[in-house]
Amino acid sequence: MSVTLRKMTLDDLEQVVAIDQVSFSLPWPPRSFRFELTDNPASRCWVVDMDGLVVGMVVAWLIVDEIHIATIATHPDFRKQGIGEKLLSHTLQSAKDEGAVSSFLEVREGNAAAIMMYHKFGYVESGRRAGYYKDNDEDAILMTLTMLTR
Numbered sequence: 001m002s003v004t005l006r007k008m009t010l011d012d013l014e015q016v017v018a019i020d021q022v023s024f025s026l027p028w029p030p031r032s033f034r035f036e037l038t039d040n041p042a043s044r045c046w047v048v049d050m051d052g053l054v055v056g057m058v059v060a061w062l063i064v065d066e067i068h069i070a071t072i073a074t075h076p077d078f079r080k081q082g083i084g085e086k087l088l089s090h091t092l093q094s095a096k097d098e099g100a101v102s103s104f105l106e107v108r109e110g111n112a113a114a115i116m117m118y119h120k121f122g123y124v125e126s127g128r129r130a131g132y133y134k135d136n137d138e139d140a141i142l143m144t145l146t147m148l149t150r
């Protein structure tokens, strides 16, 4: 089996949207992914591809020297196999190569799996937005990572 981490393309949209829809209670409208690929110069979009099947995706925004993780998900059938870690690690390394010195994201307070992953990378809680998620009024935890520069 060939596992590749590569840039997301418009040909991936259908599979990326499908992963988004099974992964989040408030998925993005499909046009948002198209916008990220075609119209947002800050956007850095990657997928993990297994023999032509898209099994994970990430969209991040590089804003000056900060990389903001906008969304990241692994298809439910392929979780706990290191794909999320591969996506995040590549996103951070590649942003670092472009000059990023820190990373930022928001995560639902009850999303233990994601929070564990972010802690593993060294993200720390830096704030909270009360009732940020409108479907269930859940708080968002803001997490920040200061990337060591050489």
Ligand SMILES: CC(C)(COP(=O)(O)OP(=O)(O)OC[C@H]1O[C@@H](n2cnc3c(N)ncnc32)[C@H](O)[C@@H]1OP(=O)(O)O)[C@@H](O)C(=O)NCCC(=O)NCCS
Residues within 6 Å of the ligand: 023, 024, 071, 072, 073, 074, 075, 078, 079, 080, 081, 082, 083, 084, 085, 086, 106, 107, 108, 111, 112, 113, 114, 116, 117, 118, 120
């Ligand atoms: C969060 C998510 C992207 C992780 O993807 P994944 O491919 O399963 O992650 P990995 O296999 O690379 O795991 C990386 C680390 O995440 C943590 N983790 C992942 N799944 C976990 C779980 N079910 N319970 C606890 N920790 C978990 C662990 O720290 C793991 O490291 P370990 O294997 O050494 O224990 C995935 O669960 C997902 O798509 N969730 C739905 C979408 C989502 O919530 N995205 C984050 C939005 S902020």
